Amino acid sequence: MRWNEMSNRQQATLLTLASVELALTATAVVDLACRHRDDVRGRKGLWWVGIFIQPVGPVAYLLWGRRRPCS
Template structure:
């Protein structure tokens, strides 16, 4: 389950433009690798809402 959550987060991070990410993408990629908290934090706090 944790691996799947990380894969979802990394896939989203890879395909999302930098301007739609809160903070630096490299740091979010490292945070996602930490444990289950990293992917949850990215998916909840790391992304900007798409306004278009």
């Protein structure tokens, strides 16, 4: 379905979901970049790849990839 074929409600929903996905990905990227490798569960390199598997990657990292929350 093309953008101009969508209803206003569908367009708004898509933009909202895309914004949430972008915000979660950006948050995960910044967190992983600033976090010491000892504070990450597993290999940082694998989390870098995983973060970009949408939409579950950023959520998985933020929930399970960190050993302790940011202080």
